[in-house]
Every structure is written in C-alpha cells, then in structure tokens.
Amino acid sequence: MPAIKLFGRKWLAATDDLVYPGLFEIFIRSVWLILIGTACARYYKHTWSCQLGGELVRVYLLGEIVFLVTSILFMLIIARQSAKGTIMETRARKYVEPLLTMKILLLLPEIAWNVLGCLWMFGPNVDCGYEHYTTTVVQALVFFDWILIGLTILGLALIFDPLGSLSEKQLESAAEHSKISSIWIRRFRFLWWMRKDENATEAFQHVAGLLSALFRGTDLVPSDVVAGFILLRIRQKRETHELRLLNLLIRPTYTPDASIIFKDTPSWMSLENAVHYMKLSIACYGWLFVLYQHMCTGCCHIMQNLTCCACFRRKRIAVSGDNCCYCYLAGVKHLSKLSTDNILFASFKNHLCEIPFCVINDQETNNIVIVVRGSLSLRDLITDLAADSEIFQCDGLPPGSQAHSGMIAATKVILKQLDDNKILERAFSMYPQHNLMITGHSLGAGISILLALLLRPRYPNLKVYAFATPAGLLSREVAKITEEFTLTIGVGDDLVMRLSVHSSENLRTSLLMTLRACRLPKYRVVLNGLGYMLFGIPERDLSKTWTNCNVITTASGKSPLLDERDANRIEENKIYEKDIAKRRYSKVKLYAGGKILHIIKCKPERSEGKSKKQKVKEKKYEMRWAQPEEFTELVVVPRMLLDHLPENIEEALSTLLEQQNKLPYQFDP
Numbered sequence: 159m160p161a162i163k164l165f166g167r168k169w170l171a172a173t174d175d176l177v178y179p180g181l182f183e184i185f186i187r188s189v190w191l192i193l194i195g196t197a198c199a200r201y202y203k204h205t206w207s208c209q210l211g212g213e214l215v216r217v218y219l220l221g222e223i224v225f226l227v228t229s230i231l232f233m234l235i236i237a238r239q240s241a242k243g244t245i246m247e248t249r250a251r252k253y254v255e256p257l258l259t260m261k262i263l264l265l266l267p268e269i270a271w272n273v274l275g276c277l278w279m280f281g282p283n284v285d286c287g288y289e290h291y292t293t294t295v296v297q298a299l300v301f302f303d304w305i306l307i308g309l310t311i312l313g314l315a316l317i318f319d320p321l322g323s324l325s326e327k328q329l330e331s332a333a334e335h336s337k338i339s340s341i342w343i344r345r346f347r348f349l350w351w352m353r354k355d356e357n358a359t360e361a362f363q364h365v366a367g368l369l370s371a372l373f374r375g376t377d378l379v380p381s382d383v384v385a386g387f388i389l390l391r392i393r394q395k396r397e398t399h400e401l402r403l404l405n406l407l408i409r410p411t412y413t414p415d416a417s418i419i420f421k422d423t424p425s426w427m428s429l430e431n432a433v434h435y436m437k438l439s440i441a442c443y444g445w446l447f448v449l450y451q452h453m454c455t456g457c458c459h460i461m462q463n464l465t466c467c468a469c470f471r472r473k474r475i476a477v478s479g480d481n482c483c484y485c486y487l488a489g490v491k492h493l494s495k496l497s498t499d500n501i502l503f504a505s506f507k508n509h510l511c512e513i514p515f516c517v518i519n520d521q522e523t524n525n526i527v528i529v530v531r532g533s534l535s536l537r538d539l540i541t542d543l544a545a546d547s548e549i550f551q552c553d554g555l556p557p558g559s560q561a562h563s564g565m566i567a568a569t570k571v572i573l574k575q576l577d578d579n580k581i582l583e584r585a586f587s588m589y590p591q592h593n594l595m596i597t598g599h600s601l602g603a604g605i606s607i608l609l610a611l612l613l614r615p616r617y618p619n620l621k622v623y624a625f626a627t628p629a630g631l632l633s634r635e636v637a638k639i640t641e642e643f644t645l646t647i648g649v650g651d652d653l654v655m656r657l658s659v660h661s662s663e664n665l666r667t668s669l670l671m672t673l674r675a676c677r678l679p680k681y682r683v684v685l686n687g688l689g690y691m692l693f694g695i696p697e698r699d700l701s702k703t704w705t706n707c708n709v710i711t712t713a714s715g716k717s718p719l720l721d722e723r724d725a726n727r728i729e730e731n732k733i734y735e736k737d738i739a740k741r742r743y744s745k746v747k748l749y750a751g752g753k754i755l756h757i758i759k760c761k762p763e764r765s766e767g768k769s770k771k772q773k774v775k776e777k778k779y780e781m782r783w784a785q786p787e788e789f790t791e792l793v794v795v796p797r798m799l800l801d802h803l804p805e806n807i808e809e810a811l812s813t814l815l816e817q818q819n820k821l822p823y824q825f826d827p
Contacts, residue, residue: 160248160377161319164259171317173240173251175381176258177681179313180237184230190306191226194219197295204286211284215296218275222303225268232261245385245673245680262314269307275300365543368659372666385680386669388687389703390794393672396700412758412780414817419755419781426621427645427753429815434522435623436647436811438494439599440804442516442531444506445489451805463488475499476579479507479514490516502526503581508534511541511567513605517581519588525595526585528609530572532600532626532804541568542601545630545659547746550608553615560633560746561608565601569608582617594620599804600654603627607644607751611636614643622752623647626802629789630658630748637749637786644752648789649810650759650801656789660747665792678703691796749786756784757810779814 161168162175198219205212236257243250278284279297286293378386413419416429440447449456465484475498480486486506491498496518503517514531533542544564552559576582586592594617598606603624608631610622622644632640648655676683686699760778792798800806 161379162255162258164255164262168319169317170319170379172379172381172680173248173254174243174245174680175379176240176254177237178684180233180240183310184233184237186306186309187226187230187233190303191223191230194222194226194299197299198223201295208284208286210286211278212286214278214284215286215293218271218278218296218300221271222275222299225264225271229261229264229268232257232264236261241679241681243679244677245382245683246676265307265310272300272303272307275303365540368543368545372662376666376670378669381680381684382673383669384687385676385683386673387794388683388690389672389676390665390668391690391796392695392699392703394794395695399700410782410784412782414760414778414780414814415821416781416814416818419783423753429811429818431523432623432645432647432755433808433811433815435527435595435597436599436625436804436808438518438520438527438529439532439597439602439623439625440808441490441494441496442514442529442598442602443489443493443534443804444486444514444531446534447804448489448492459492460485460488463491475501476503476581478505480504486514494518502585503579505572505575508537510537511544511564512571513538513541513568513601515572515602517576517585519585519592520595523595524589524592526582526589526592528572528576528594528596528606530596530598530602530605530609532598532602538601541565542628547630547633547659547748550611550632550636552611555611555639556635558633559636560748561636562604562628562631562748565604565608565628565631568601569605569612572605572609573612582613593617595623596620597623597625599625599807600628600802603646604631604751607631607640610643611640621645624752625804625807626652626654627750627752628654628658629656629661629750629786632749632751633746634749634786637751640751641753646750646752646754647757647807647811648750648754648784648801649757649807651793651795651798652801653792653798654802655750656792658748658790661790661792676703747790750789751786754784754786754789755781756788757781757814759810777809777813778817779810781814 160172162171162173163169202216202219205215208215236254239251239254239257275296279293279300284293420427420429445456445460448459452459465487477484477487487501487504490496490501490504500519500521501516502519504515506514508514516529518527518529520527533539541564544562544567546563547560548563548566550559550561550566582594594613596606596610596613598604604627606622606624607627610620614620620643622640624644624646626648627646631637678686683703757779758781760780
C-alpha cells in the first residue's frame with residue numbers, strides 16, 4: 159500500500175509484495191541455472207563435434223546462463239528493497255519501481271533469445287545427431303524455458319488491474335464512480351455461464367455499486383487485505399486481553415440447559431425441532447453435499463436414489479432444473495431420508511436471484527415445509543452481494559420498510575413459482591390438518607424470512623426456522639416483527655451472521671487504520687500469520703506489532719473501545735474527505751431477522767483425577783438469546799467461516815440436545 163505504479167498505470171500489487179514472489183522466482187531460476195550448468199558441463203565439449211551449427215548451441219547456452227544470472231541478481235536486489243520499511247513507509251522502497259521496470263523490460267530480450275533458440279534448435283541450422291543427443295537436451299531446455307517465461311507473464315496478468323489507467327484526479331471525481339461501476343458490470347458480463355435473465359442487470363448494478371464504493375480511493379491491494387485481516391485478529395485479541403485485565407469485559411451469560419432457554423417461548427420453539435429442520439436445510443444442498451460429506455463413497459450413496467432415464471418416464475412429482483437421472487433429487491432424498499411421495503415439488507434451477515427450493519410433506523411434524531437452499535454457486539454469491547437496501551412492501555409491515563435487494567428478488571421468484579403452480583393450495587388440499595413451515599440456511603435463511611412475510615397474510619400460523627441468517631437482511635422495525643414467528647440460530651463467530659454493507663464498511667475503515675498503525679513489514683506480517691494458524695498468537699506479538707503500545711485509550715468516565723465506532727467515522731472522514739462518491743454506500747442499517755438463539759462452544763476443561771495431558775474430548779455447547787445489534791460488527795477469528803458451515807451448526811444443535819439428558823435434575827425444596 160499504495161499500489162505500485164509501472165508504465166503509467168497502477169497494478170494490483172504494492173512495493174512490499176515482491177519478497178515472496180521474488181524468492182520463488184530466484185528458487186525456480188536457480189534450479190534452472192543448475193540444470194543448464196549441468197547440461198553445459200556434460201555436453202558443451204561435444205558441441206565442437208556437431209556436423210552443423212555447434213557454435214549456435216554454445217551461443218544459446220551461454221546466453222541463457224547470462225539471462226538467468228542477470229534475472230537472479232535483479233530479483234535478489236528487488237526482494238531486498240521490497241522488504242524494507244513498514245507497510246506505510248513507501249519511501250523506504252522507492253527503488254523498487256525502477257528496478258522492477260528494468261526487470262520486466264529484461265523479459266523482452268529473453269523472449270527474443272528464446273525465439274532464436276527455437277529457430278536454431280528446431281530448424282535445419284543445427285545437426286548434432288550422435289550418441290550424446292546434444293540437440294535433444296537443448297531442445298528440452300528451450301521448451302521448458304518457455305514455461306518459465308509463461309509463468310512470469312502469468313504473474314503480470316494476475317496483478318493487472320483494468321482500473322489502473324485511471325489517474326488520481328480522475329479517481330477524485332464523482333463522475334468516475336459510474337465509470338468504475340460500469341467496469342465491474344463488464345467484468346460480470348464476461349461470466350458467460352450466468353443466464354442473463356430479467357434480474358441480471360439490476361443485480362449486477364447493485365454489486366458493482368457496492369464493490370466500487372467499498373474499494374475506491376482506498377488504494378488497497380489484495381495483499382493489504384490479507385495482512386490487514388491478520389493484524390485485525392491480533393488487534394482484537396489484544397483489546398480483549400486488555401479489557402479482561404481491566405475487568406471491563408462483560409461476558410454474556412450462557413447456559414446449556416434448554417429448559418431455562420425455552421421457558422417462556424412458544425411450544426414450536428425447541429432443540430428437537432431445530433435439529434430436525436437443520437437436517438432438512440442441509441438436504442436441500444443435494445448431491446454436492448453428499449459428495450462433500452463422503453469424498454470416496456458419495457457416488458454410491460447417490461446411486462441408491464437415482465431414477466434412471468427419468469426424463470422419459472411419467473413424473474410422479476413436479477421437478478424442474480434437475481438432470482435426466484434426478485441426481486439433485488437423489489441427494490435430497492439421501493440426506494433427508496424422505497421418500498419420493500413426500501416431496502411435493504422441487505425446483506433446482508439456479509440462476510441469478512433464482513435459488514433452488516423444495517416443498518415437502520413432513521410426516522414427522524405434520525407440516526408442509528418449504529426448504530430454501532443456501533449459497534452454493536457463483537450465481538448465489540452475486541445474489542448475496544446485491545446487498546443494497548430496497549423498499550420491501552408487504553401487508554402488516556410499516557411503510558418504508560427495507561430489506562436486502564438481492565434476496566427480495568430471489569423471494570419474489572420463489573413466490574411466483576409457488577403461485578403459478580398452485581403448489582401450496584394443492585398441498586393443503588391433500589393435507590388440510592398440516593401447518594406451513596419454512597426453513598433454510600445462510601442465503602436460504604434470509605429468503606425464508608422474506609418469503610414468510612409475504613405468505614403470512616395467507617397463512618397466519620406459519621413458522622420459520624432460519625440458520626445462520628445474514629446480518630444485512632431487514633430494517634430494525636421489520637426484524638422486530640419477525641421475532642413472533644421466526645427462530646434464528648447461529649453458532650460462534652459466524653461470518654455471515656455479521657456480514658452486511660454496514661459491517662463491511664466498518665471493516666474497511668478498521669483495516670486502513672490497522673495497516674497504518676503496524677510497525678512490521680508486510681512479509682513479516684504474512685509469515686507471522688502462517689505461524690498463528692499453526693501455533694496461535696503469542697503474547698509478545700500483541701504489543702510489538704503496533705507503532706505505539708497504547709492502542710486502547712481511555713477517557714475519564716468512559717471505558718475503552720466505547721467510542722471506537724465514532725473514531726472510525728472520524729478517521730473515515732479524513733480518508734474519504736467530502737467526495738460524495740466515497741461516502742458510505744449503505745443508506746439504511748439492516749439487521750438479521752427472528753428471535754436469535756446464539757450458541758457457543760465451551761473450552762475443554764481438564765477432568766478431575768487425570769493427568770494434565772488427558773483432557774475431556776467431549777464437546778460441550780452453551781446458548782443464550784441475543785439481539786440483532788450484537789451482530790453488526792465483523793469479528794476476525796479463525797473459526798468465522800467454519801462456524802457458518804451447516805454440518806457444524808447441526809453438530810452443535812445435536813450435541814446440545816444430547817447434553818439435556820446429562821444435565822442433573824434440580825428440585826425445589
């Protein structure tokens with residue numbers, strides 16, 4: 159940081175990003191130099207015996223050695239210069255850009271030299287055909303040198319930024335905001351496998367606007383984001399450590415006892431139901447999840463439920479978007495343990511803002527269940543990223559209510575399919591005593607809540623089980639309404655439950671502030687990050703990383719971190735000034751919906767009467783009711799992605815359910 163400037167444009171790399179790529183190239187070229195040196199030592203004397211063109215072989219080998227030695231020396235100097243200074247001390251690396259320019263220009267004569275080598279070695283100019291096979295060896299060297307040159311060109315292609323041609327003055331203007339957004343839209347249109355339906359243009363515009371607003375003017379490169387996440391993890395751990403020392407860290411009260419948690423809740427809210435509907439939510443992921451669970455034997459599990467040549471048979475159920483053998487449906491049946499007769503409708507079409515879902519007859523709970531699948535494809539990711547707030551009109555909601563725009567579009571598509579095929583009407587005509595239940599995980603959870611709001615005027619008794627609901631879903635008034643009929647369940651530090659436009663903007667600002675405070679070079683930060691993944695963060699690193707030791711400041715009558723958000727806003731104003739194109743993208747702050755049950759994993763305790771090395775291996779979980787405001791800031795922890803995986807949520811719920819039988823009964827005297 160900032161981005162490196164070469165040939166009058168910016169690139170997706172900084173001057174301190176060349177340490178590890180430089181060492182990698184030095185290693186590759188050194189190995190190549192050893193191989194060519196070995197070839198010269200063994201075959202050089204035999205080139206004098208060539209019938210034709212022996213001098214060309216010698217000239218090529220010597221010239222290639224010169225190019226390799228020169229490149230290695232250049233990369234040694236560049237890597238050494240790139241390692242100087244902290245992330246923000248760009249003046250310490252002022253020689254990197256001219257040196258790198260010379261290194262890139264050196265690639266042109268190297269390509270030309272290899273072209274000559276091809277003409278000489280593969281043409282009629284050299285004839286060294288005898289028992290030592292000199293020509294064959296040199297031809298192999300020429301071929302693999304093209305691979306080396308190709309890797310260098312690939313590296314340049316990876317750091318090429320189509321926005322790099324924009325100058326600083328252009329970036330300052332609001333007019334360029336639309337230009338950058340249009341470039342993002344063109345990038346999306348290159349994704350030819352995405353069907354260009356009626357929602358595509360609007361979704362692309364929302365995502366392009368969000369991405370351009372998040373990253374414009376920050377001058378961040380991908381490596382800065384990686385280093386920033388590592389530093390944020392250290393910073394957050396240090397803040398927690400200091401708050402604990404000051405006895406200012408208030409830990410909410412969790413309990414493993416479900417009787418306490420569900421004491422004042424409706425009867426439909428229970429751990430048993432949560433486990434049941436979590437399994438149905440997982441089943442909607444289909445055959446891909448079966449292969450994910452059973453890497454080696456997944457195909458065998460799916461084959462048991464396949465319907466061969468189903469497209470030529472009379473359909474027992476309405477299925478759309480599946481293949482001829484109903485592989486997706488086979489995965490659903492295997493994971494849910496449902497028969498074909500219990501699946502009333504299934505749509506596996508997956509396009510922009512069109513999410514697969516199933517409608518089933520759940521005989522175990524006597525409900526008609528709509529199961530909406532979570533994110534599983536790039537199309538789903540685009541739907542997730544279309545996170546701008548949009549007016550959401552529905553009976554029973556206050557005027558001006560807003561929700562996630564991408565999920566609104568996906569919800570309307572599902573509702574249209576339900577209405578066009580009269581699925582729910584037919585289901586309740588077959589099972590009039592059943593109630594309606596909607597469930598889903600991640601993206602499916604958000605869509606389930608929005609779909610419930612649209613269907614609730616018709617089916618006032620419907621309920622929703624939502625797992626890992628995204629944070630940026632509903633405006634606060636609507637989120638409060640959904641608590642009446644929605645149970646939202648989240649585990650640990652789930653990233654998605656804290657992910658919204660607002661939290662992403664706060665994360666961006668915290669990222670910039672943390673990078674500025676770091677006093678270590680970037681290569682050290684990345685190297686330390688690898689060590690943290692393996693061995694954890696040592697106490698000494700909590701203080702040596704920063705320019706000052708007093709990262710957490712206190713004011714009279716105030717606790718540390720109390721005004722951190724205000725500090726972020728002040729720092730943000732300094733960074734983004736008054737340009738309207740650089741202000742916050744989020745207009746309305748959105749929250750997760752439903753009554754939120756938050757589950758955490760307890761730290762293992764040493765069992766009594768055993769040695770220190772013997773620990774209890776049994777996993778234990780605790781839970782409590784939480785508020786949507788508690789999930790408005792992103793927390794950088796190693797498990798933030800793992801806690802979102804559906805199998806980990808199911809494990810937590812199943813373990814909690816098992817723990818209920820082991821809790822001691824307490825009787826009032």
